[in-house]
Amino acid sequence: MASTFAGIEIGKRSLMAHTQQISTAGHNISNADTEGYSRQRVQIKTMDPLYRADLSRAETPGQLGQGSCIESITRLRDELLDQRIVAQGNQESYWETREKYYSMIEDIYNEPDEISVRGNMDKYWQGWQELSMYPESQAARQAIVTRGESLAESIQQRFKSLSGVGSLINGDIEGSVRQVNDIAKQIASINSEIVKSKAVGDNPNDLMDRRDVLVEKLSKLANITSDNRDSDEFMVHLDGHILVQGHLARGFDVEPVTDNSGYSKVVWNDTGADAHISGGSLGALIELRDVDIRNEIQSLNTMTMNFADLVNDVHRNAVGANNVTGIDFFSQQPFVTDASGNYDRNGDGTNDSSYVFRFTGTNRLNPQEKVGLDGEMVLSGKNGNVTVPYHATDTIEEVIARINDSDGEVKAYLDRNSRLVLKATTAANAENPDFVIRHIEDSGLFLTGYSGILSMTGPEGAYDFARADAVSSLRQDAQFAVSPVQNPAAYISVNQEIKTDVLSVAAAYPVRGRALSGDGRAAVEIASIRNTYVMIGKDRTFDDYFANSVTNVGLKGEQAETNYLSQNAVMNDLRGLRDSISGVNIDEELADIIKFQHGYNAAAKFVSVMDSLLDTVINRLGV
Structure with missing residues (x-):
């Protein structure tokens, strides 16, 4: 038979089980507001019974129950x-971080009209239009210089603002x-x-x-x-x-x-x-800094470099009211002082590269004329080189469009003298330098005898920047320009010579070394740059650049906001579902405490009854 004191032991186990249940419910209540806390439950099981194999009669139970015990204390979680x-x-x-920073970028582009880059550039073009009508006017020249300074300052300010956001993001990345x-x-x-x-x-x-x-x-x-x-x-x-x-x-x-x-x-x-690292706020920060901000700065640099280069190209060939010629309107800072663009890229003390920004051919071309040639051009691209074919039935205009529509990081157009110009863009790969033509090759004669850029066809006549004196591959009379210092938007400024003497602002083309009275041809040509297809990166005109830059930032900001709101709604649903499973409900815990309290009271009463029974057996039998 079972022990006389087995009832006391059963009651004790019941008291312990209910005590632990009450304590666990109290633990849940005290952590109701604790971040990430999962409510816990005490798992109760029956105590292993006593096995009495020697009691073989049917009237005698073979197993004697021993009450309950605590199996475990588990937390309620859905792992999936x-x-x-x-x-x-x-x-x-990820989208929250992008939405926050794109709000900052949008603020940079949302400048008041009177101080925006677009507004200042419009005033700059208007200044040249006024000078073309009044080429003798000193006041018109002063207006161009002043507006040019305002434009340069607004470009520098946008660069500083974008760079500031990039530096802020970089600090967030490190944190x-x-x-x-x-x-x-x-x-x-x-x-x-x-x-x-x-x-x-x-x-x-x-x-x-x-x-x-x-x-x-x-x-x-x-x-x-x-x-x-x-x-x-x-x-x-x-x-x-x-x-x-x-x-x-x-x-x-x-x-x-x-x-x-x-x-x-x-x-x-x-x-x-x-x-x-992808995803999350860190992945978003790295992408914002290395892709979005870099692209915005590169786009601004591309616009600035081409703008200054085109204005200077006309201005240095024109003559001012003081009969001075050969002056750039905007100051340019070449990346290297070597006239051929030679540069020591690996830092071993020997020039091993050529940093050249622009090639200009020697022959005048008619954009509507068919080339009458077949071949393939190989141009430097984002990842390796790209091939651009041309055919005998193509016009010059179609070949140029094919170059510009390719993934190559070289763009083409015809300059004011109808000569073919090839320009480098910014590099998609950070390992490649910006505004450096890295490779030009032609299997046929389009870039050689036809346009007058390369001196030879095929790989042996290719221009490749990964060697010094690479300009030796060009035609002897072909023109080229050395690449600028990194980030031209940071230092663009009006030439000090022009600010010192505004009469140096050129409105005419020289005739026998002098400016003829009333000649405003150069001013007209500079003003016309505004709407000329000049291929600044993927944009064909300066107006295209401003329209696309603002649209691009606005759409990306809208995308970030929309996706953040969508992901936030999804996460709120998931968190709500988790809270319904793992969260602490005060009313439910209080109800459980009352239930466990009743169980405890019943177990205590059971122990009291067993104590009374034992007292009778021990102290009163036989009296």
Whole structure:
């Protein structure tokens, strides 16, 4: 038969079980507002019965119940839902970050009309139109100089504003990297504590909640996934690479980029390899800095460089009221002082590259004339070279359009003398220099004898910037211009000679070295640049540039805002569903406490009854 005191033991276990249930409910209530806390429940099971194999009669039970016991204390979580929140969280923070910074970029472009780059450029063109009508006017010349200075200052201000946003983003990147490293270390430390706790049979619910909170925070910084298939080795992956494995955590460092931008790149601190981070706020910051801001600055630099180059090309060939010629209107700063553009790119003390921005052919071309030639041009492109074919039935205009519509980083147009001009654009790949023609080759005669740029056909006559004196591949009388210093938008200014003497502003073309009275041909030509197809990057005119730049920023800002609101709505639904499962409901916990209290009272009454029975047996039998 069972022990006489078995009832007391059953009652004790019941009291302990209900006490733990009441304590757990109180723990839930006290953590109702704790970030990431999951409500816990006490799992009760029946105590293993006593087996009495020697009692074989049917009237005698073979197993004697021993009441209840606490099996475990578990937290209520939906692991699949948690994984979805982690996977989706990086998109919400990605678009939130882009939306925030595009608001800043939009503010840069939303300048008041009277001080905007577009407004100042319109006034600048108007100044040249006025000078073309009154070529003898000193006041008109002064207006051009003043408006030119205002335009240069507004361009510089836009560059400073964009660069300022880039520097701000770079600071956020460095801060986010430190945050990722800190969270990864905390997760690894908690993993170690969880393993120790599980090793002795405990359920470290609060530690796992803390880890889940950290994982969710990390998912907002980068595109991560977590893997808990091996309960002893919780892992976090970032874009396919292990970031945390059990008690070990990897991290990142930031190193300065070698392009004089002042920016930092993110590398793995154990291997030194470049880290490629997508998604999350960190991925958005890197993309904003290295793609969006870089593209906006490159676009501004392209417009500035071509604008100054085109105005200077006309102005230096024209003559001012003081009969001075050969002066650039805007100051240009060549990247190298060598007249042939030779440059020591690898820093070993020997020139090994040629930095040339523009080629101009020697022959006059008719845009409507058919070339009568077949061949292929090979031009430097975003990733390697691109091939541009031409055929005998193509007109000059069609060949130029084909060059400009290709993915090559070389653009073409006919200048005021109907000569073919090839210009370098900014480079899509950060490893390539901006405004440097890297490769020009022609299998036929279009770039050689027809337009007069290259001296020979085929690979042996190709121009390639990866050698010194590469301009030797050009025709002897072909013109070229050395590449400018990086970021021409940062230093564009009116030539000091012109500011000192406004009569140097050229409105006429020289006749026997002098300006004829009433000649405003040069002023007309400069004013006409405004609506001439001059191919500034992918934009064909300056008006196209301003229209496209504002539209591009506005649409990207709208896209970021729309996607953020969409992702935020999705995440709110997921968080609401998780709260319905794991969140603490005060009313529900209070109801449970009352239920457990009644159970405790019943168990206490049972113990009291058993105590009374034992008292009768022990103290009163036989009296």
